Amino acid sequence: MGRTVYYTASTLDGFLADEHDSLSWLLRQDVDPAGPFGYDGFIAGVGAMVMGATTYRWLLDHLDPADGWPYEQPCWVMTRRTFPAPSGDVRFAAGPVVDLLPALRAAAGERDLWVVGGGDLAGQFADVGALDEIEVSFAPVTLGAGRPLLPRPLDLELLDVARNRSLVCARYRVAGPLAASVP
Ligand SMILES: NC(=O)c1ccc[n+]([C@@H]2O[C@H](COP(=O)([O-])OP(=O)(O)OC[C@H]3O[C@@H](n4cnc5c(N)ncnc54)[C@H](OP(=O)(O)O)[C@@H]3O)[C@@H](O)[C@H]2O)c1
Known part of the structure; x- marks a missing residue:
């Protein structure tokens, strides 16, 4: 079975998008898709994907219909x-993600299940112990407010780091809920 991995980009202060769901801060970054933590290598290992409604809406609003579903x-x-009605293999679901896990994992097979976002959806997978890893590329930007990267208290283990041009990239194992602090 492949990993269930939340692969995303973030501002340095932990936002996926601004309060109006703009990604203009990300789209102007210098990135090598074939480089470390790049999209080309990642997507080749993905067998199935899951995303929230705002992210899907963003794609519908920004993709060129002539290009079709990507x-x-x-x-x-x-x-x-x-x-x-979607143009590609898009399936709609609602409710606890744990109910959907068997179908998601069966579709992914030996490849990874990509939790695209947003942050709360990734958190829903973490809540049920179903998020294995997080791969995040931090852009040299702060927004001060916006859509949160991962609004959950979790302990993570740093597995790998790299630089991809303007981005600092890191891969983490999700260790579990944040350990209680010692008083
Ligand atoms: N920086 C990046 O690389 C990156 C990556 C991903 C996303 N983004 C951006 O970040 C923003 C994320 O938006 P967001 O925080 O609103 O998150 P989102 O996950 O895209 O959308 C949240 C919505 O998904 C639906 N939803 C989530 N869990 C559900 C469940 N278990 N059952 C049924 N519906 C469920 C709900 O919508 P309804 O109930 O209204 O249907 C909820 O309001 C978007 O602008 C997106 O484009 C950026």
């Missing part, structure tokens, strides 16, 4: 809303 892998969108 992912070959089956993609689940967690939502209670109704969206137009």
Whole structure:
């Protein structure tokens, strides 16, 4: 079985997007997709994906319809809303992520399950002990406010680090809930 991994980019102060869901701060970064922690290597190892409704809405709003849906892998969108019929292999679901895990893992097979985001969705997987790793690339930007990277108290183990041009990239194992501090 592959990993369940939250692969994302973040500002240095821990935001995925600004309060208006803008990613302009990220899209202007100098990044090598074929470099360390780059998208090309990551997506080649992904067997299935799951994302939240805001992230899906962002994709619908920003993709060129002429290009079609950009992912070959089956993609689940967690939502209670109704969206137009998808153009790719997109499946809608709602409710506890634990109920969906068997289907997600079966679809991913030996490859990774990519938790695309947002942060709370990644947290829902962590809540049930189903998030194995986090790969995050930090851009040299602070926003002060926005959509949080991972709004949960967790202990992580640093497994790997690299630089990809303007980004500082790190891979963590999710060790579990944050240990209680010693008084
Ligand atoms: N920096 C990056 O690399 C990166 C990566 C990913 C995302 N992003 C951006 O970050 C922002 C994330 O937005 P967000 O924080 O709102 O998170 P999100 O996960 O994209 O969307 C949250 C919404 O998903 C639905 N949802 C989540 N869990 C659910 C469940 N278990 N059952 C049913 N519905 C569920 C709910 O919507 P409804 O109930 O309304 O349907 C919820 O309001 C977006 O702007 C996205 O584009 C950036």
